[in-house]
Amino acid sequence: xxxxxxxxxxxxxxxxxxxxxxxxxxxxxxxxxxxxxxxxxxxxxxxxxxxxxxxxxxxxxxxxxxxxxxxxxxxxxxxxxxxxxxxxxxxxxxxxxxxxxxxxxxxxxxxxxxxxxxxxxxxxxxxxxxxxxxxxxxxxxxxxxxxxxxxxxxxxxxxxxxxxxxxxxxxxxxxxxxxxxxxxxxxxxxxxxxxxxxxxxxxxxxxxxxxxxxxxxxxxxxxxxxxxxxxxxxxxxxxxxxxxxxxxxxxxxxxxxxxxxxxxxxxxxxxxxxxxxxxxxxxxxxxxxxxxxxxxxxxxxxxxxxxxxxxxxxxxxxxxxxxxxxxxxxxxxxxxxxxxxxxxxxxxxxxxxxxxxxxxxxxxxxxxxxxxxxxxxxxxxxxxxxxxxxxxxxxxxxxxxxxxxxxxxxxxxxxxxxxxxxxxxxxxxxxxxxxxxxxxxxxxxxxxxxxxxxxxxxxxxxxxxxxxxxxxxxxxxxxxxxxxxxxxxxxxxxxxxxxxxxxxxxxxxxxxxxxxxxxxxxxxxxxxxxxxxxxxxxxxxxxxxxxxxxxxxxxxxxxxxxxxxxxxxxxxxxxxxxxxxxxxxxxxxxxxxxxxxxxxxxxxxxxxxxxxxx
Numbered sequence: 351x352x353x354x355x356x357x358x359x360x361x362x363x364x365x366x367x368x369x370x371x372x373x374x375x376x377x378x379x380x381x382x383x384x385x386x387x388x389x390x391x392x393x394x395x396x397x398x399x400x401x402x403x404x405x406x407x408x409x410x411x412x413x414x415x416x417x418x419x420x421x422x423x424x425x426x427x428x429x430x431x432x433x434x435x436x437x438x439x440x441x442x443x444x445x446x447x448x449x450x451x452x453x454x455x456x457x458x459x460x461x462x463x464x465x466x467x468x469x470x471x472x473x474x475x476x477x478x479x480x481x482x483x484x485x486x487x488x489x490x491x492x493x494x495x496x497x498x499x500x501x502x503x504x505x506x507x508x509x510x511x512x513x514x515x516x517x518x519x520x521x522x523x524x525x526x527x528x529x530x531x532x533x534x535x536x537x538x539x540x541x542x543x544x545x546x547x548x549x550x551x552x553x554x555x556x557x558x559x560x561x562x563x564x565x566x567x568x569x570x571x572x573x574x575x576x577x578x579x580x581x582x583x584x585x586x587x588x589x590x591x592x593x594x595x596x597x598x599x600x601x602x603x604x605x606x607x608x609x610x611x612x613x614x615x616x617x618x619x620x621x622x623x624x625x626x627x628x629x630x631x632x633x634x635x636x637x638x639x640x641x642x643x644x645x646x647x648x649x650x651x652x653x654x655x656x657x658x659x660x661x662x663x664x665x666x667x668x669x670x671x672x673x674x675x676x677x678x679x680x681x682x683x684x685x686x687x688x689x690x691x692x693x694x695x696x697x698x699x700x701x702x703x704x705x706x707x708x709x710x711x712x713x714x715x716x717x718x719x720x721x722x723x724x725x726x727x728x729x730x731x732x733x734x735x736x737x738x739x740x741x742x743x744x745x746x747x748x749x750x751x752x753x754x755x756x757x758x759x760x761x762x763x764x765x766x767x768x769x770x771x772x773x774x775x776x777x778x779x780x781x782x783x784x785x786x787x788x789x790x791x792x793x794x795x796x797x798x799x800x801x802x803x804x805x806x807x808x809x810x811x812x813x814x815x816x817x818x819x820x821x822x823x824x825x826x827x828x829x830x831x832x833x834x835x836x837x838x839x840x841x842x843x844x845x846x847x848x849x850x851x852x853x854x855x856x857x858x859x860x861x862x863x864x865x866x867x868x869x870x871x872x873x874x875x876x877x878x879x880x881x882x883x884x885x886x887x888x889x890x891x892x893x894x895x896x897x898x899x900x901x902x903x904x905x906x907x908x909x910x911x912x913x914x915x916x917x918x919x920x921x922x923x924x925x926x927x928x929x930x931x932x933x934x935x936x937x938x939x940x941x942x943x944x945x946x947x948x949x950x951x952x953x954x955x956x957x958x959x960x961x962x963x964x
Contacts, residue, residue, distance in 0.1 A: 364366075366720050371395045371443040373449040374424070379457040379654035381438050382472045382497070383464035384801060386437060388426040389483070390454065393443055395552035402442045402450065403428075408439050409641055411457060420444040425807040436460040467788040467792055467841075473779075473793065475522050477809035480830040481510035482523060484529065484808060486556035489542070490534040494553060494828040496808070503557040507535060509831025511582030512705060512845050516838045517587040529596045533588050536603045538578070546571030546629055548611035548660070550579060568638050570630030572936065573616045577650040581706040581849060583608050588848040611655035614662050617924055624670040625650055625662065643671050644678075644690035644717075649703040656858035665915070668715075677716055683732035685725040688717040693733065693765040694726035697777040700784070705835045706849030713865050715946055715959055720784065727781035731788055733765040741771035743816035749788075750777025754813040754829060757820040771817040775810040780832035782840040810835065847879035863910065863946060865957045881949040881956040884935070888961035895920075896932040897949050905951040909935075911943065920947070 353559065377390040388403060399728055400420025401513035406414040428437070429473045437815035440453040442862050463843065464472060490508040491502035510681075514528040523531075543550055549571030563569040587604035590597040611956030618626045619636055627647075641647045651671040678687040687694060692701075709719035734749035751763035754774035763772055765861040777793035796804055803821040804811055812822040849855070880895040895944050899905070907920040920935065935947075942964040948957045 353461075355644075370449050371398050371445050373452045374401060374441045374454040375444055377441055377454045377457055377586055378438075379459045381459035381461050383462055383469055384431055384433060384798065385427055385429045385460055385805065386435075386439070386459045386461055387476070388428070388439055388441065389479075390441055392424055392487070394540075397446060399446050400450065401426075402444055404440050404442070404453070406438045407436075409458070411628070413438075413440070420448070422501050423484065423807055425483055427805060427807045429801050429805045430461050431802050433461045433463045442913040446600050447833065461541070464622045469793070469797070470790075470837055470841065471520055473797075473809060474516065474520060474809070474834050477521050477830050477833045478517050480825055480827065481513050481834075482517060484634050484804075484825075485531065485535075487878035489556040489557055489559070490539040491538065491554075492530050492831075493556070494827060495860050496825040500556045500560055503575070503827050504550040504572065505552070506827025507833065508575075508578035508580070508582035509827065511535065511579075512585045513831060513834040515844060515848060516834055517583065518589075519842070520846060521599045522840075529590050529600060533600050536583065536586075536600070536607060536819070540603065540607060545610075549576040549629075565899065567630060567633040568628055569632060569705060570628060571616070573613070573625060573627055574647045574650055574705065576611060576651050577647070579701065580608050580611060580653055584852045585706055585845055585848045588851050600853070604882075610656070610660040611653075611657065612660045613650075613657050616654075617666075619661060623666060623673075625654060625666065641671065642673055643676055645699050646669075646702040648879070649707060650701070652707060652858060653863075655861060656854040658854055664858075667862045672714070672716060681682040681815055682729045683736075685728050687729070687731070688722050689726055690722075691764070691767075693767070694729045696762045696764045697726060697730060697750060697781060698752045698762075698828075699827040700726050701752075701776075701780045701832045702828075702838060704783075705832060705839070706845055708839075708843070708846035708847075708850050712859070713957075714862060715739050715957060723781070724784040727778075727788070730777065730781075731785070732766060739771070740841075741769070741817055743773070744771075746788075748773055749792060749793045750774060750781070754826070755822045755824050756813060757815050757818045770815070772813050772815040774813040774829065775804070776812075776829040779810075780836040782837050786840055801895045815927060821889070833958060835938055863948060863957050865948075865955055871940070881947075881958055883958055884960045888963045889937070890963050891938070892934050892936050894932055895935050895947065896930060897958070898930045899926055899928055899951070902927045905949060908948050908950070910946045910948065917944075917945070 374390045377455035377851060379388050394555040400422045402420055403416045403426045405416055406413040430602050436458060438456055438458045440456045442453055443451040481878045485504050486493060489502060492506040494501045494503040511532060512531055517523040518525045518528045519837050520643050543554055544559060544561045551561040552564040552572040552575045555562055561569055581605040588599050590600045616625050623626040624640040626635060629635060641650050650767060651667050655866055656665050678689055680687055681693055682693055690699060709723060711721060730751060734744040735746050737744040750773060751769060752774045753762040756770055756772040758770060763769060775796050778789050795809060804814055812824045812826055814821045838844050839846050863918060884895045886891045904923045904925050906922050908916055909918040911917050942962050942963060944961055946957050946958060948955050
């Protein structure tokens with residue numbers, strides 16, 4: 351009898367069994383509101399099928415197995431739905447033939463009622479795991495969704511990079527570990543990931559860096575996804591400011607990757623007025639998609655104008671991004687929306703750019719973006735309260751439509767025009783900087799009323815639809831990232847402060863004629879001076895301009911055309927006393943059209959528009 355035949359016989363009869371895997375290590379069990387979470391280390395054996403989780407009321411048992419089949423994640427969230435419950439847990443590793451390892455350490459924890467602040471930290475910590483614990487093992491990048499295997503996403507990875515400083519500050523991960531993860535991701539993006547004039551593809555293989563086509567002709571550079579990556583690089587560059595070799599290398603690498611993006615290439619044409627979303631070495635510009643607003647892509651123009659190596663003129667902000675159809679001007683449920691679609695569109699429009707770009711106390715020539723984000727969230731909430739289509743569950747604490755999975759497939763949900771009854775937790779949770787009370791109330795409703803079905807090992811699942819009694823089992827990187835970052839921007843402004851502290855940002859804002867002031871409270875902005883609207887407006891020939899100074903100072907007043915080009919200086923470093931001042935502006939020599947006048951004093955400025963008719 352040959353040895354091979356004997357081995358086969360032994361396997362078939364069960365006499366010869368595979369050696370049991372080793373036990374999982376470093377199990378941590380922690381109590382939270384209504385649940386108990388378990389986290390343990392990745393297993394060293396690549397051939398294991400997964401893990402089993404066991405629970406008992408006493409340390410001596412009996413223990414019951416909580417999962418029927420072994421799970422691949424090294425995270426388990428036991429959502430109990432009640433507090434003051436204590437349990438003991440251990441975990442085993444299972445081989446391919448379901449042979450189990452010896453148990454891990456046995457540990458216990460208790461669920462307990464949390465304050466709002468404690469619950470926010472708890473939700474952030476669980477959601478953070480999507481990027482840190484579920485990150486791709488080779489590249490460290492964020493998988494597109496929890497079922498994506500080797501498909502990683504560039505934009506979601508940018509969001510994931512922004513969660514790392516939050517993880518350090520909140521104690522979810524050590525600073526050294528977070529820096530090492532950021533360096534792993536960014537080194538992969540430099541050395542292995544395919545690039546297209548400095549831009550990355552939407553999807554790529556997390557092991558090889560090769561592009562995975564997003565659609566038929568989308569197999570090259572994606573400038574919008576690249577912008578989200580760069581927002582992450584710049585956040586990382588400002589946070590990891592230490593003198594050790596890892597943090598020094600991180601800052602240099604972030605600068606190298608940021609400066610290599612050829613934003614100007616994506617103008618497509620010489621002196622092109624738009625940036626284009628895609629370019630492919632195989633299909634060129636066939637996607638032919640201009641980036642224009644208002645939508646989630648505002649950050650693209652901000653970074654392209656700010657680029658120190660491949661910048662585009664600030665005029666593209668007005669001619670390209672904020673071209674025809676940009677402004678709204680409508681009022682919905684009494685809340686005015688200054689830009690974008692009616693009813694506010696999907697709420698990710700007000701989240702993605704503003705994960706890093708701080709919209710507080712800032713206005714361009716069209717909009718105050720903090721007020722716009724606040725009003726859009728409130729419109730969504732009022733729409734859910736009115737519930738014109740009669741969807742199950744909608745109400746004052748169950749609101750928020752955005753792009754997500756649904757029972758009918760992935761779609762960009764929005765009020766009126768695309769509402770199939772699907773609520774997406776990231777919509778309300780990521781609006782927390784704009785409407786904190788309303789967002790926290792929605793969080794508690796989602797958590798306490800639907801947590802048994804909606805909560806999982808990495809936070810809230812993507813969406814739910816009570817019409818269909820449907821709860822997603824999916825997680826998406828681009829929905830998870832904003833939850834961590836925007837909750838933190840509400841709590842400490844950490845990511846806003848980091849991104850805005852990059853030295854390239856302030857000159858960019860000035861070139862676009864953004865106005866800034868000092869925030870008092872949401873909706874009220876106070877500066878050291880005030881510029882009034884000219885009267886009459888529109889005007890023919892002459893109009894009166896008024897401004898008020900709270901203290902004597904030197905001021906300048908300049909006029910710009912609709913392209914942002916300087917056309918006239920009315921005052922330059924002219925001394926004015928405290929109080930109100932007015933003067934007549936004669937527009938002789940200027941053609942009819944829209945103009946903007948800017949009052950500047952002590953590095954602060956305000957801008958108003960005026961309309962000259964002839």
